[in-house]
Amino acid sequence: MAYYLGIDIGSSTSKGVIAEDGSILARHLLPSGVNYRLAAQKLVDELLTKAGVTREDIACTVATGQGSANVELADQEVADIRCCARGIFSHFPSVRTVIDVQGQSTQVLRLSEVGQVADFAISEKCASGSGRFLDIIANVLQIKLEDIGPLSLESKNPVTFTTGCAVFGESEAVSRVSEGIAKEDIVAGVHQALAEKISALVGKVGLEERCAITGGGGLNIGLIKWIEKKLGVKLLVPPEPQLVTALGAAIMAEETYKQR
């Protein structure tokens, strides 16, 4: 039996899957921390334990993500947009636009009919264009990250943020709290601001009817609704949005192996 390993060392979270024929046998996520090499090692060990296999059972490994160079076991490194495209294609072959919202960047991909990346745009220079913005605001308002999305949907009167900067946005959120504005209105405002940035990015590559969201952002029901409102389309959400890129990597590992 041959297994395939996909390792995605992201800026915030490292994700990995062991897959066979596109179905996931073991999955693991952990914070990337400051030492990507260590995170990669721990991730591989955990995955092997969870799947009950040894390194020798892994036929091929593809590493991706910002820290892909730190995966010792990797046979190949592949750009994360390609892995993301491959992963989403395995879930939704008809998807033409993918919005990948990560901890430190957002990327939008346009896919061809065969799931190849036709075009893409990345926002990575500024924290206010990534999931990090939500993280910062959740932290300063003392709300759990997983609660911030649902809470934002309770707002009837979202605050408009005057700044496009996450650091200044944090101060603005604190000021709004001291003025007695409800937390749901503040978090709705942050989601709105992020949705706005994301939709501008989508505008750069063009929006297609079949659009999916992946990455940590795909776990946030609030963000999904705010983006849908902004773009006017329904977003397709894969079952494990954070693992799409790692799964894509594992599928590419299998394809590489079988071509040899």
Added chain:
Amino acid sequence: MRYLREGVVSIHFAGIDLGSTMTKIVILDEDEQIKASVVYHTGAEHRRLANKVMEEALSKAGLSIDDISFVMATGYGRINVPFADRQITELSCHARGVASFFPSVHLAIDIGGQDAKGLKIRDGKLLDFVMSDKCAAGTGRFLEVISASLGLKVEDLGDISLRSTQKISVSSTCTVFAQQEVIKHLSAGVPLEDVIAGLHDAIAGRTARMVNRLKIEPDVVFTGGVAKNIGVVKAMEENLRCPVLVPEEPLLSGAIGAALLGKEHVLKALARGETIQTGKRRLEEATFFQ
């Protein structure tokens, strides 16, 4: 009109600069000498703070509010100074203040807590400016956020950076990402001073690119809270490739400029034989966000 009133010998001009992070006030006498200056964190209650710094400056100078001939307010909170006679933009005040210390200034750079400005000045007059207030990187906030996350005092950064022998290069343009980058460098064993020097270089490089549009021409003067950081001053000199002058009190240039412009306003009006409208002078305990 106090200034003209018979028997009143006390002639003073106050300038108050209510910035996003710091509030500065100076009282100048007739000869433009500083009688008192006060600096406070701005906080959220602007009007109350304005009254407080004025009271404190008056008591330092041994004066009463009636001894002040004219109060000029500037800075982003300038409309929240209840006792001001007039408001004026901080750009004019900075230009005037800087030119009063260094008459030969051609480029003034001011980096405050929430913005950065470059002013092109000729013969003390403001000709052009560039400004950045959309992003925390490139402002004092950048250093504040990162020093806080490292448990360092922002005022210590300058001295720490002087020990650096091999500064790092900071690739992130965003404050949030730079903070993370710094932690990565430190955990990889890079000495703190090399990391801090890298941050100073990043902010100086950003500023240099911003002011490049104005043509960098000596004398270059650097003011604002960040100019108190010797490390940034040195990095600025490297990035601009010319010496950078820093006034003794870099935080006060806006407030001093405001007071001087107040004086000029009064003198011009007097020369035209006009009376000067001064505002209500009572210092009051104002309510918030009035």
